[in-house]
Amino acid sequence: MNMDMKVIEQMVEQALKEIAAEQPQKFTAPKVERYGVFDTMDEAIEAAAEAQKILLFSKIEDRQKYVDALRAAILKRENLELVSRLAVEETEIGCYEHKLIKNRLAATRTPGTEDLVTEAVTGDNGLTLVEYCPFGVIGAITPTTNPTETIINNSISMIAGGNTVVFSPHPRAKKVSQMLVKILNKALIEAGAPENLITMVEEPSIENTNKMIEHPKVRVLVATGGPAIVKKVLSSGKKAIGAGAGNPPVVVDETADIEKAAKDIVAGCSFDNNVPCIAEKEVFAVDQITDYLIHYMKLNGAFQMTDPTLIERLVTVVTNEKGGPKTSFVGKSAQYILKQLGILVDESVKVIIMEVPKDHILVQEELMMPILPIVRVPNVDLAIEYAHEAEHGNRHTAMMHSKNVEKLSKMAKIMETTIFVKNAPSYAGIGVGGEGFTTFTIAGPTGEGLTSARSFCRKRKCVMTDAFSIR
Numbered sequence: 001m002n003m004d005m006k007v008i009e010q011m012v013e014q015a016l017k018e019i020a021a022e023q024p025q026k027f028t029a030p031k032v033e034r035y036g037v038f039d040t041m042d043e044a045i046e047a048a049a050e051a052q053k054i055l056l057f058s059k060i061e062d063r064q065k066y067v068d069a070l071r072a073a074i075l076k077r078e079n080l081e082l083v084s085r086l087a088v089e090e091t092e093i094g095c096y097e098h099k100l101i102k103n104r105l106a107a108t109r110t111p112g113t114e115d116l117v118t119e120a121v122t123g124d125n126g127l128t129l130v131e132y133c134p135f136g137v138i139g140a141i142t143p144t145t146n147p148t149e150t151i152i153n154n155s156i157s158m159i160a161g162g163n164t165v166v167f168s169p170h171p172r173a174k175k176v177s178q179m180l181v182k183i184l185n186k187a188l189i190e191a192g193a194p195e196n197l198i199t200m201v202e203e204p205s206i207e208n209t210n211k212m213i214e215h216p217k218v219r220v221l222v223a224t225g226g227p228a229i230v231k232k233v234l235s236s237g238k239k240a241i242g243a244g245a246g247n248p249p250v251v252v253d254e255t256a257d258i259e260k261a262a263k264d265i266v267a268g269c270s271f272d273n274n275v276p277c278i279a280e281k282e283v284f285a286v287d288q289i290t291d292y293l294i295h296y297m298k299l300n301g302a303f304q305m306t307d308p309t310l311i312e313r314l315v316t317v318v319t320n321e322k323g324g325p326k327t328s329f330v331g332k333s334a335q336y337i338l339k340q341l342g343i344l345v346d347e348s349v350k351v352i353i354m355e356v357p358k359d360h361i362l363v364q365e366e367l368m369m370p371i372l373p374i375v376r377v378p379n380v381d382l383a384i385e386y387a388h389e390a391e392h393g394n395r396h397t398a399m400m401h402s403k404n405v406e407k408l409s410k411m412a413k414i415m416e417t418t419i420f421v422k423n424a425p426s427y428a429g430i431g432v433g434g435e436g437f438t439t440f441t442i443a444g445p446t447g448e449g450l451t452s453a454r455s456f457c458r459k460r461k462c463v464m465t466d467a468f469s470i471r
């Protein structure tokens, strides 16, 4: 009996030892896939810096493969719908159907490695190459207005250019940005790319953005956002690319196809509830055609306000004490805005229009809401002058509806905008119904304008003397 007990005790002791030995293994937490999302900014930057060292030595063919993987990931229906829906839900800005268009556009029309065209000069002294080379780690700040479009667009351009990127999304778009960064990294890893070509922190904040701005391993800063953040990166002392405010005007003269102009203006102004920085924000119409234009705008979904008291109530509701847009109204629909004034309309109403003088706040302030003031002017030359004034030298985007080639050229020259759209909605300027590539970082203040892979590269020279000229 005693013997048996001893054996049993030994067996129990042995079993407990085995369990104890097994425990660490048994309770090891499963590996959590970060897919580029880190607890701290330091970790996010260090990881992107390590990844860039690998990317630097990968083939251009591989970089293109990674770009193609990013495109394919976004074009997967469930991903496209998920990020578009989540962007609207989280930020409460814009409209789902238009986010689908913009995200698809960013995936398909952002240039890849083909943008990096090598220049070669040969002569008696040999061969010189000038090539677009990466900066290293780029710190990119993205907005609430176009959160996913900007991340997709910047990721493709920056990785095509051989850089890795640390995103600092607007805190009010953190969930959708995280989701997107994970989707993109997963696709990259599946395509054989190094981990962490794209990173961000779990909790984006002003503090974390400041850390990113100051970190020595972040070589370039790119800010797509409101005036405050653009100003901040431009005063960082680092190379910075800033894409900020616009206030794009539209001029319509007496030679235009007025019915088409009315339709195009309403369509452009209401696209994603007016948040694209290229969208029509105010109209200068030649007196002779203004009534005709307004009539056709109303037939295409414009709601006209004529009562000056109501217009002033609208201003009070949608602007803040500094005269800028009230954040809670940015990217809201015309139907929603009118409801706050006690006016009930159906979804066919896309834009709120009103006639106002040229110095009115609705003309001079960029609101990013489907509110479109119309200024009646005696002639096209004055219309162009007022449009220039209202754009405040941002040199961002302008539209003109006219068949007068001379006046079209005059306005294009005077405005000096990065994008000038003739006889079409503003979105033709980013490739929806217009030719050319797309960008969601339109860098007027720093001069890069339409950014693409080459905007995020340094031009470097490689010189071979006395050989390789075969002329």
Ligand code: COA
Pocket (backbone or CB within 6 Å): 141, 142, 143, 144, 145, 146, 168, 169, 170, 171, 204, 205, 206, 209, 224, 225, 226, 227, 228, 229, 232, 243, 244, 245, 275, 276, 277, 325, 327, 330, 440, 441, 442
């Ligand atoms: N990460 C951390 N902080 C950010 C940030 C980011 N990605 N983006 C902005 N911030 C900061 C700003 O610097 C500002 O800081 P401050 O208070 O210390 O000055 C603060 O957040 C608030 O800025 P913001 O969110 O811009 O102010 P807001 O809520 O009053 O304005 C908008 C909201 C939508 C009107 C404004 O962001 C805007 O104009 N966006 C336009 C974006 C855009 O589409 N630009 C053109 C692209 S081509």
